[in-house]
Amino acid sequence: MAKVQLKNLEKVYGNAFKAVHGINLDIDDGEFMVFVGPSGCAKSTTLRMVAGLEEISGGEVVIGDRRVNDLPPGKRSIAMVFQNYALYPHMKVRGNLAFGLKIAGKPKAEINEAIDRVAKILEIEALLDRLPKQLSGGQAQRVALGRALIKKPGVFLFDEPLSNLDAKLRASMRVRITELHRQLKAEGLSSTVIYVTHDQTEAMTMGDRICVMQAGHIMQVATPKGLYECPANLFVAGFIGSPEMNLIDARLDGSSFSVGSQSLPIGPHLEGRLSARPAEAVVGTRPQHLSLVADGPAFTAKLANAEFMGHEVYLHADLEGRRVVSVVGTADFEALGRSEIIRLRPEPERLHIFDKTDGRNVSL
Amino acid sequence: MTELATFNDLQTAPRARLKLISTAFRYILLFAVGFVMLYPLIWLVGASFKTNSEIFAGAGFLPEKPTADGYIKGWQTSTPYTFGRFFWNSFQIILPKVIGTAISCTLTAYAFARFDFPLKKILFGSVIAILLLPNVVTRIPQYILFRDLGWLDSFLPLWVPSALAGDAFFVFMLVQFLRSLPTDMEEAARVDGANSIQTLIYIVVPMLAPALISVCLFQFMWTMNDFLGPLIYLSSVDKYPVSLALKLSIDTTEAFEWNRILAMSVLTIAPALIVFFAAQRYFIEGISSGGIKG
Numbered sequence: 001m002a003k004v005q006l007k008n009l010e011k012v013y014g015n016a017f018k019a020v021h022g023i024n025l026d027i028d029d030g031e032f033m034v035f036v037g038p039s040g041c042a043k044s045t046t047l048r049m050v051a052g053l054e055e056i057s058g059g060e061v062v063i064g065d066r067r068v069n070d071l072p073p074g075k076r077s078i079a080m081v082f083q084n085y086a087l088y089p090h091m092k093v094r095g096n097l098a099f100g101l102k103i104a105g106k107p108k109a110e111i112n113e114a115i116d117r118v119a120k121i122l123e124i125e126a127l128l129d130r131l132p133k134q135l136s137g138g139q140a141q142r143v144a145l146g147r148a149l150i151k152k153p154g155v156f157l158f159d160e161p162l163s164n165l166d167a168k169l170r171a172s173m174r175v176r177i178t179e180l181h182r183q184l185k186a187e188g189l190s191s192t193v194i195y196v197t198h199d200q201t202e203a204m205t206m207g208d209r210i211c212v213m214q215a216g217h218i219m220q221v222a223t224p225k226g227l228y229e230c231p232a233n234l235f236v237a238g239f240i241g242s243p244e245m246n247l248i249d250a251r252l253d254g255s256s257f258s259v260g261s262q263s264l265p266i267g268p269h270l271e272g273r274l275s276a277r278p279a280e281a282v283v284g285t286r287p288q289h290l291s292l293v294a295d296g297p298a299f300t301a302k303l304a305n306a307e308f309m310g311h312e313v314y315l316h317a318d319l320e321g322r323r324v325v326s327v328v329g330t331a332d333f334e335a336l337g338r339s340e341i342i343r344l345r346p347e348p349e350r351l352h353i354f355d356k357t358d359g360r361n362v363s364l
Numbered sequence: 365m366t367e368l369a370t371f372n373d374l375q376t377a378p379r380a381r382l383k384l385i386s387t388a389f390r391y392i393l394l395f396a397v398g399f400v401m402l403y404p405l406i407w408l409v410g411a412s413f414k415t416n417s418e419i420f421a422g423a424g425f426l427p428e429k430p431t432a433d434g435y436i437k438g439w440q441t442s443t444p445y446t447f448g449r450f451f452w453n454s455f456q457i458i459l460p461k462v463i464g465t466a467i468s469c470t471l472t473a474y475a476f477a478r479f480d481f482p483l484k485k486i487l488f489g490s491v492i493a494i495l496l497l498p499n500v501v502t503r504i505p506q507y508i509l510f511r512d513l514g515w516l517d518s519f520l521p522l523w524v525p526s527a528l529a530g531d532a533f534f535v536f537m538l539v540q541f542l543r544s545l546p547t548d549m550e551e552a553a554r555v556d557g558a559n560s561i562q563t564l565i566y567i568v569v570p571m572l573a574p575a576l577i578s579v580c581l582f583q584f585m586w587t588m589n590d591f592l593g594p595l596i597y598l599s600s601v602d603k604y605p606v607s608l609a610l611k612l613s614i615d616t617t618e619a620f621e622w623n624r625i626l627a628m629s630v631l632t633i634a635p636a637l638i639v640f641f642a643a644q645r646y647f648i649e650g651i652s653s654g655g656i657k658g
Contacts, residue, residue: 074557100556
């Protein structure tokens with residue numbers, strides 16, 4: 001059973017570049033935590049500090065109830081799955097699986113039993129006598145997973161494990177890893193996971209909670225639903241969700257907010273949520289929550305492009321010189337006819353107001 | 365269709381003939397140049413079966429009356445020892461030297477390629493400096509050192525520098541090879557609980573194998589051919605390696621028995637040739653490849 005705590009964790013490189021800025025995070029036992037963020041946001045560095053592969057410049061990493069800062073990776077009760085599998089090229093699959101246990105000095109019978117157990121779970125029995133170069137990407141990743149699983153670690157660390165696979169395989173491995181996590185949890189085995197990815201689909205579908213990072217800072221930690229519905233700041237709002245949230249510069253005056261020369265009433269729902277009234281504001285609305293309307297209060301925009309996606313259409317429109325996207329049903333789009341001027345209304349319940357100066361969401 | 369096929373045939377027939385002529389020409393040229401370059405070696409083998417008087421009679425390599433006399437008498441030598449003894453001495457020098465080189469250079473290269481330690485840059489710079497230094501410069505200080513240690517007329521001066529990673533070229537070659545290898549596997553091994561030495565033995569050395577084989581082959585061939593080292597440090601004939609023994613037969617006989625010298629020369633180059641051809645694949649892989657592709 002292992003819970004992981006990061007306390008004021010810092011990473012400063014030799015050239016004085018500060019990669020991680022004193023982050024604090026508690027990961028519960030058995031929790032599936034995803035670190036997500038753009039390239040260079042230090043999510044992998046943070047993971048590697050937990051693993052012991054990167055020196056910790058400041059703060060603490062606690063796994064279970066032990067401070068592990070000065071322990072070598074092998075003594076931290078962790079297992080890691082690497083992006084390019086990192087299978088030992090000269091050892092057969094069996095050797096790869098057994099290596100950790102052999103180093104730990106486990107008896108041969110126990111090792112063989114463990115190999116059989118893991119091979120069965122991951123359906124790699126037929127691959128045991130192959131060399132890594134004889135495996136496909138998906139098979140290699142399953143072996144890498146097996147190598148982690150066989151150790152029965154307290155914490156599993158995944159460093160972008162699916163990014164080398166093709167889209168179809170990625171989707172099936174995503175499901176497999178999630179199911180495996182559930183299975184381990186159901187069996188009462190330790191199953192804390194820290195999973196690093198830059199793919200928000202992976203983050204949203206796999207994580208119990210997601211930690212969004214940017215430039216060595218944690219921007220928000222929340223459940224996938226929490227992140228999607230209540231982004232704490234402009235960065236999270238823009239990063240999570242596809243297509244991206246529309247973020248439009250706006251002014252709040254009295255009971256309405258205006259974009260360019262057009263304005264809409266704030267409405268009682270949004271009014272109740274506002275914790276501040278920033279002078280310079282950004283209005284955020286997801287494309288799915290910006291609907292086509294025939295009448296009532298709405299913004300008028302000029303249709304620039306329509307992308308047909310099958311069951312829905314992405315409308316790209318020009319709103320007072322700003323590009324906005326709206327996702328509408330195919331029927332609604334067809335009802336539009338040849339009109340170039342469209343009327344778009346953001347759902348007030350799902351509208352967010354951000355302070356432009358510090359990016360904070362003031363409408364939570 | 366038929367007309368088109370005929371037209372095509374008309375077009376392709378001369379082209380095919382031209383290609384054949386060009387290929388034949390290229391091969392003839394390659395064989396000719398190859399033959400010219402290999403001729404001294406071929407002549408050496410041929411002449412070792414000739415009689416002494418025939419050797420200088422012409423430039424042809426085929427002996428008129430082939431005789432193994434050169435081999436039989438050459439093997440006996442003019443010393444109390446047979447050539448077998450000198451081969452054994454060469455082997456006694458080469459084996460510890462190759463093993464020592466492989467171990468010491470691997471350890472040194474691993475340290476330079478994978479660890480950070482104080483003065484690393486300066487130390488690596490000095491490795492490169494040694495690489496560029498002519499061997500002659502260090503001969504005298506080394507000789508005085510080994511003399512003071514009482515190591516003269518023993519194999520120690522030939523073994524010890526190599527066992528202490530004294531061959532900067534090999535260290536440099538292995539460092540470059542290691543730098544091109546991804547570190548993921550080593551990190552995975554550390555996560556699996558292996559310490560630095562275990563990682564080196566179980567993970568790094570197997571991946572380093574092609575480069576390591578090249579190092580061993582180079583060291584084998586250079587030691588086999590080394591003349592100056594044994595000449596300076598060994599004074600007893602019973603410790604002479606083959607490179608010195610060959611010279612010995614020129615020195616001690618009044619009229620040179622060239623067929624004996626040539627016969628023993630053939631035997632001397634044989635081990636190097638055999639080892640090279642046996643390990644050719646690894647050798648070329650080791651010096652040409654930049655490691656394992658991700």
